[in-house]
Amino acid sequence: MDFLTLIQILDSTVRLATPLLLACLAGLYSERAGIFDIGLEGKMLAAAFFSAAIAALTGNVWLGLLAGIVASMVLSGLHGLASITFRGNQLISGVAINFLASGMTVLIAQDWFRQGGRTPSLSGGARFSPITLPFAEAVEDVPVLGPIYSELISGHSILVYLAAASVPLTWWVLYRTRFGLRLRAVGEAPEAVDTAGVSVVGLRFAAVAICGVLCGIAGAYLSTALQAGFVKEMTAGRGFIALAALIFAKWRPWHAMWACLLFGFLQAVALRYQNIDLGGLVIPVQVMDALPYILTVVILAGFVGKAIPPRAGGEPYIKER
Amino acid sequence: MTLMHKFMSAAAGLALSAGAALAEPALIFDLGGKFDKSFNEAAFNGAQRWAEETGGKFLEIELQSEAQREQALRRFAESGANPVITTGFAFADPVNNVAGDYPDTKFVNIDGWLPEVPANVQLIGFQEHQGSYLVGMLAAMTSKSGTIGFIGGMDIPLIRHFGCGYAQGAKAVNPDIKIVANMTGTTPTAWNDPVKGSELTKAQISQGADVVYAAAGGTGVGVLQTAADEGILSIGVDSNQNYLHSGKVLTSMLKRVDVAVYDSMKAGGAMETGGFTVLGLAEDGVGYAMDEHNAALVTADMQAAVEEAKAKIIDGSLEVVAYYTNDSCPVLDF
Numbered sequence: 001m002d003f004l005t006l007i008q009i010l011d012s013t014v015r016l017a018t019p020l021l022l023a024c025l026a027g028l029y030s031e032r033a034g035i036f037d038i039g040l041e042g043k044m045l046a047a048a049f050f051s052a053a054i055a056a057l058t059g060n061v062w063l064g065l066l067a068g069i070v071a072s073m074v075l076s077g078l079h080g081l082a083s084i085t086f087r088g089n090q091l092i093s094g095v096a097i098n099f100l101a102s103g104m105t106v107l108i109a110q111d112w113f114r115q116g117g118r119t120p121s122l123s124g125g126a127r128f129s130p131i132t133l134p135f136a137e138a139v140e141d142v143p144v145l146g147p148i149y150s151e152l153i154s155g156h157s158i159l160v161y162l163a164a165a166s167v168p169l170t171w172w173v174l175y176r177t178r179f180g181l182r183l184r185a186v187g188e189a190p191e192a193v194d195t196a197g198v199s200v201v202g203l204r205f206a207a208v209a210i211c212g213v214l215c216g217i218a219g220a221y222l223s224t225a226l227q228a229g230f231v232k233e234m235t236a237g238r239g240f241i242a243l244a245a246l247i248f249a250k251w252r253p254w255h256a257m258w259a260c261l262l263f264g265f266l267q268a269v270a271l272r273y274q275n276i277d278l279g280g281l282v283i284p285v286q287v288m289d290a291l292p293y294i295l296t297v298v299i300l301a302g303f304v305g306k307a308i309p310p311r312a313g314g315e316p317y318i319k320e321r
Numbered sequence: 322m323t324l325m326h327k328f329m330s331a332a333a334g335l336a337l338s339a340g341a342a343l344a345e346p347a348l349i350f351d352l353g354g355k356f357d358k359s360f361n362e363a364a365f366n367g368a369q370r371w372a373e374e375t376g377g378k379f380l381e382i383e384l385q386s387e388a389q390r391e392q393a394l395r396r397f398a399e400s401g402a403n404p405v406i407t408t409g410f411a412f413a414d415p416v417n418n419v420a421g422d423y424p425d426t427k428f429v430n431i432d433g434w435l436p437e438v439p440a441n442v443q444l445i446g447f448q449e450h451q452g453s454y455l456v457g458m459l460a461a462m463t464s465k466s467g468t469i470g471f472i473g474g475m476d477i478p479l480i481r482h483f484g485c486g487y488a489q490g491a492k493a494v495n496p497d498i499k500i501v502a503n504m505t506g507t508t509p510t511a512w513n514d515p516v517k518g519s520e521l522t523k524a525q526i527s528q529g530a531d532v533v534y535a536a537a538g539g540t541g542v543g544v545l546q547t548a549a550d551e552g553i554l555s556i557g558v559d560s561n562q563n564y565l566h567s568g569k570v571l572t573s574m575l576k577r578v579d580v581a582v583y584d585s586m587k588a589g590g591a592m593e594t595g596g597f598t599v600l601g602l603a604e605d606g607v608g609y610a611m612d613e614h615n616a617a618l619v620t621a622d623m624q625a626a627v628e629e630a631k632a633k634i635i636d637g638s639l640e641v642v643a644y645y646t647n648d649s650c651p652v653l654d655f
Contacts, residue, residue: 008527012520116356121546121565226516228546231539232354236514271503271517272524286507 003144007151009268014156015226017264018163019044019218019235023242024249024256025163025170026214032174032251033207034187034312036090039079039097040215041239047072047219049105052119052230053112055126061224064126068223069216075101076212084204087316098239106232119223119230128157128225157225159217166214170253183207187310190317200317218242244296250307263292346371346586347380347402349393351409353512353538355383359559360538360578364408364431366560367579371586379586387509390415398423403590406582408432410479416442427594429585431578432479443594445581449479450486451634452574452607453534454641455627456556457490459572459609460532461498462623463554468499470530472521472544474537475511476504476655478644483536483558483574485650486641492652493630500653501525505540515543522547522555532556532571545570554618563614571618573610580606603635 023040030037047068055064075097082093106117113119136154139146174180185193186203194200222238223230245263249255270288299307348368350361368379380402382393394415397405404427407416413433420428420439428442438444460469471487473480488500503521505511518540522533533548534556535541541558542565548555549566557563557573564570581600585592600606609627611619633639644650 005527008524012524016516016520110356116358116362117354118356118542222516226519227543228550229542231513231515231542233510233513234515236510236517267517268520268524271520285504289506 004147005272007147009265009272011152011155012268012271013261013264014152014160015264016267017260018156018160019221019226019238020242020245020263021163021257021260022159022166022214022218022221023239024245024260025166025253026211026218027243027246028170028249028251028253028256029183029207029214030211031246031313032187032310033183033204034190034310034315034317035079035083035204035208035211036094036314037079037208037211038091038094038240038243039075039101040211040242041235041237042094042098042101043072043075043212043215044219044222044239045098045105045233045235046075046101047216048223048234049109049119049219049230051216051220052122052223053109055122055224056113056119056229059124059126061122061126061128064224065217065220068220069213072216072219073209073212076208076215080205080208083316084201084208087318090314090316102233105230109230109232117232122224122228126224127228128159128221130155131158131161157221159221159225162217163221164257167253167257174253179206184310186317187312190312194317194319204317241292244292247307247309248292248296248299250299251310262295266291344401344403344590345378345380346589347382347397347405348582349390349397349405349407349412350381350383351407351411352384352387352509353409355381357512357539358562358565359541359557360576361408363560363576363578364406364582367582368406368586370579371583375587377586387411391419394419394428395422398426398428403427404429404585404588404592406431406585408578408582410434410477413444427590427592429592429594431581438594438596440595443585443592443596443598445585445598445600447576447578447581447606448599448601448641448643449483449574449576449607450489450641450643451602452576452609453483453486453536454490454493454634455602455609455631456534456572456574457487457492458494458627458630459619459623460487460534460554460556461491461494462626463571463618464495464498464532466529466531467495467497468501468529468531470522470525470528470533471500471502471653472518472525472533472535472537472541473502473504474506474540475509476507478648480504480536481650481655482644483534484655485644485653487534488650488653489641490630494626499529501528501530502653502655504655505537512538512540514540515546518543519547523551526551526553534558534574536574557610561610561612563610563612567614568617570615572615575608575610577606577608601634602631 050071051064051068054067055061082088083090109117133154136150140150190200245259249259406429408431410432416428416430420442431445471484491498522544531553535544536558545555549569554571559576562573
């Protein structure tokens with residue numbers, strides 16, 4: 001494997017890891033506040049559809065992004081309503097959201113566009129186009145660092161940089177602000193937060209809303225930046241891989257980024273090489289595809305460190321039993 | 322009494338005609354969905370053409386999960402639909418299981434294969450390798466880099482069959498050509514993952530490919546899109562996909578699923594069953610698409626070469642090896 005191939009694989013890794021990272025951080029906010037969210041997939045799918053649909057109708061990708069975020073937040077609100085206000089089972093509510101998004105997107109797409117559950121192809125201003133960072137062309141010929149800057153770091157759509165920036169931002173919010181402290185506390189010991197006079201319901205809804213925003217961006221990235229339109233079920237399980245990455249990262253923002261990059265890298269390698277030949281030992285491509293899940297199970301089983309979820313995760317908060 | 326008799330016979334007549342009207346053909350689409358712009362859509366178009374020409378009606382269902390296959394077959398068979406047409410190789414086994422319980426219903430499966438075909442089942446297959454051979458020739462004649470790509474959907478023998486014919490056609494034009502072949506995945510989601518299709522295309526471009534053939538259902542939409550974005554050519558599959566990116570799709574490998582469905586519906590309950598129907602170049606069951614969208618890309622010389630090969634394949638002097646013959650491809654490793 002020469003240097004240029006490596007750069008190309010890493011470039012592909014960045015593109016594949018971005019939706020995972022956004023969804024993973026979305027899940028992180030929600031789960032750190034004690035709301036398990038397996039509806040990441042559904043929210044991404046709904047956002048992917050609405051951002052592509054509105055971008056196709058208006059020709060403006062920013063309006064599309066906004067629509068995607070709103071759609072995702074509506075589903076988040078639904079999840080919050082079911083699992084926070086009415087104290088329903090969070091897993092069931094999440095599954096319901098996945099089903100709802102899967103059916104609703106195709107139905108609405110068929111009604112609006114009559115193209116069999118997809119949106120028209122987007123072009124021009126209806127898509128996020130790659131951004132060339134300053135000096136990218138000037139340094140192209142510098143050995144090693146030149147290609148790294150011009151190929152790997154430059155030339156992605158703005159949402160990729162947004163995703164990268166949201167990692168330190170999430171760290172800062174969670175560990176350096178009052179809101180973050182309360183958010184983490186509400187996932188560990190909601191009764192303590194309540195005793196301190198802070199609204200558990202309010203905090204949890206705030207976390208779920210942030211989750212909606214990030215899932216919305218992830219979905220919009222899939223349909224308006226990576227692709228030029230929505231196709232049914234286009235998230236193809238990325239919401240679940242993001243959940244696996246979240247567990248793999250043990251619910252920490254920087255680790256989440258590395259986990260998503262690792263999973264993205266595995267996918268990129270699997271896409272580049274059908275079978276990997278390690279001197280006599282051939283690793284079939286299916287192994288690479290399954291590796292994220294295998295790694296997650298290994299982590300969950302406690303072989304490598306231990307993944308301990310937030311203590312109050314999955315349980316609705318009831319004041320005074 | 323006679324009045325009563327008349328009523329009775331009228332009622333019986335009504336019941337009979339109602340029974341006859343119920344014998345509508347039924348069409349079951351595979352998981353790719355009715356409007357996949359490809360395989361299933363071609364089936365739908367054939368059914369639509371039949372309905373328009375005859376004024377008849379047909380029943381249809383789009384499957385949502387694997388578990389619904391047998392259920393849908395039984396539901397249609399019990400409601401009196403005849404024939405029941407299914408699209409996709411994965412239907413062969415469910416059809417085999419169900420057919421014995423409904424001896425009066427005819428079942429048709431497109432793309433499937435069974436070791437023993439029940440008396441009321443007809444399997445329709447296509448010589449995809451022949452059509453792929455022709456588009457492979459076009460790809461090799463167009464390629465300037467000497468590298469072309471193939472992107473399959475789910476990794477199944479049928480898709481390898483496509484890729485194998487493509488590689489043979491390309492090698493016939495240019496024995497030194499390099500063919501980069503990738504499969505999207507091993508589960509049915511591989512038919513609907515345009516993002517992965519897009520990444521695969523980028524990976525193939527970086528390996529030098531300048532023509533990419535997508536045999537991948539909905540995933541192919543991402544392949545064609547990325548090829549158009551990156552300024553290389555692509556080849557569509559099953560339906561004519563040239564119009565999706567006019568001037569950037571070299572051609573499409575046509576698989577006339579529409580003709581198969583149309584003919585089956587036209588034959589209705591009287592169709593012949595109990596064997597295989599194979600549609601190849603000779604029957605116009607497969608081919609390559611030429612229209613105003615790719616007229617500028619395919620020169621007269623290229624078309625003449627392809628037509629010559631087509632004639633040779635039809636008269637038997639040129640044999641395209643099928644992947645199924647010994648479960649491997651002579652010119653391409655997957």
